[in-house]
Amino acid sequence: MTATPQRLKILLLGASGKLGRMLQSVWASDGDQDIEIIPVFRTQRGAETGLIWGPGSDPQDLPKVNAIAAFWGVTGDNRLALEANITLAEHAIVLGERLGAGCVLHCSSQAVYEAGEAPLTEAAICAPASSYGAAKLAMERAVQRARTPIAQHILRIGNVAGADSLFANLRPGDEVTIDRFADGTGPARSYIGPGDLARVVTTLSRHTMSLGPVNVAAPIATYMDEIARAAGASIIWKTAPETALPRVMLETTRLQALCPLSADAGNAARLVEDARATGVWP
Numbered sequence: 410m411t412a413t414p415q416r417l418k419i420l421l422l423g424a425s426g427k428l429g430r431m432l433q434s435v436w437a438s439d440g441d442q443d444i445e446i447i448p449v450f451r452t453q454r455g456a457e458t459g460l461i462w463g464p465g466s467d468p469q470d471l472p473k474v475n476a477i478a479a480f481w482g483v484t485g486d487n488r489l490a491l492e493a494n495i496t497l498a499e500h501a502i503v504l505g506e507r508l509g510a511g512c513v514l515h516c517s518s519q520a521v522y523e524a525g526e527a528p529l530t531e532a533a534i535c536a537p538a539s540s541y542g543a544a545k546l547a548m549e550r551a552v553q554r555a556r557t558p559i560a561q562h563i564l565r566i567g568n569v570a571g572a573d574s575l576f577a578n579l580r581p582g583d584e585v586t587i588d589r590f591a592d593g594t595g596p597a598r599s600y601i602g603p604g605d606l607a608r609v610v611t612t613l614s615r616h617t618m619s620l621g622p623v624n625v626a627a628p629i630a631t632y633m634d635e636i637a638r639a640a641g642a643s644i645i646w647k648t649a650p651e652t653a654l655p656r657v658m659l660e661t662t663r664l665q666a667l668c669p670l671s672a673d674a675g676n677a678a679r680l681v682e683d684a685r686a687t688g689v690w691p
Contacts, residue, residue: 417444418474419614420508422501423481424448424459427572427689428516428606432480433458434687435607444611447472451481464500468507476614477505477513482548484541491544495551502552505559511617512560514610519567519599519624519659521546528660531565531622549622560619567599567626567659569606571684575633580691581641587634588649595634596649599626599659602683605670612668623667624659627675635677640691 423429429448436446448459449471462471479501483493498515505513520542523534537543552561570576579585587595601609609625637644649655664670673679684690 415443417476417611417614418447418472419444419476419478419611420447420449420471420474420504420510421459422449422477422479422497422504423516425450425452425454426480426482428569428603429480431569431571431603431684431687431689432478432607432610434689435604436611438686439607447474464497468504471504471508473509475511477501477508477510478516478610478614479513480516482516483544486540488540488544491540492547494544494548498548498552499555502555502557502559502561506557510559512562512614512619514562514564514613515548515552517549517563517565517622518542518545519565519626519657521549521565524654524657526654526656528658529624530660531624531663553621560617562613562616562620563622564609564613564625565622565659566606567601567624570600570602570636570680571687571690572603573600575636576684576690579637579640579642584643584645585637586645586647587637588653589646590649590653590655592655594655595632595644595646596653597630597632597656597658599624599657600631600636600675600680601626601670602674602680603687603689604683605674609664609668609670616667620663620667623663624661625664626659626661627670628661628665628672629675630656630658631675631677631680636680639677639681
């Protein structure tokens with residue numbers, strides 16, 4: 410069952426983060442009058458474009474909304490700090506109930522899966538190799554245990570163009586180091602551009618029955634060296650370590666049924682231009 414309100418109101422948690430800023434840029438440039446994005450900041454920084462609210466604060470000054478997009482969270486490898494991701498997800502659920510939301514979208518990651526070269530479906534084994542992946546999986550399980558009347562959507566997002574480790578080291582005209590495998594190719598990974606990610610968020614925000622985990626990425630994986638060339642960077646090849654995987658790809662049949670992305674959504678040049686258009690990268 411889906412709800413189609415005349416005007417979709419989405420409360421964006423984590424508005425000051427890189428993904429939050431990218432999404433705001435996309436929505437601002439789209440100018441869609443049927444969608445209202447309400448950015449929420451936890452501090453005064455950036456609050457001139459949104460509202461200030463944080464866990465433990467009274468949400469009485471926040472408006473009623475159709476959906477909560479919980480793009481806040483802790484990254485890195487500090488296990489103790491990463492535990493906050495569970496608490497933040499729980500706060501997002503309670504906030505959604507208080508504001509009358511039909512659903513909450515939780516920002517998870519492909520890092521929850523066991524590493525492997527076979528396309529990863531939502532039913533694939535979850536055995537995270539990193540502390541970050543373990544924290545995201547713990548967050549997912551807390552969401553699934555929550556007793557709440559509103560829908561919970563878990564977005565297992567692939568690499569976001571402009572926000573992942575490759576783009577962090579990528580500057581037009583500079584050099585970037587990339588692994589090369591025995592067959593002469595570089596790593597292929599599941600990517601999604603900020604524009605497509607924004608469309609996924611707005612589309613799934615209209616669903617008022619829990620979707621559970623959904624892989625969020627372009628239908629086809631993208632070679633990292635192609636992204637580097639599209640960005641105008643020179644490549645320094647490095648022999649890939651034995652533990653490196655040539656391909657990590659999310660299988661996106663569920664997403665394609667909910668929010669179809671075009672066949673060229675993973676095109677390297679398109680990803681680079683999409684990232685650049687946000688003004689957050691480079």
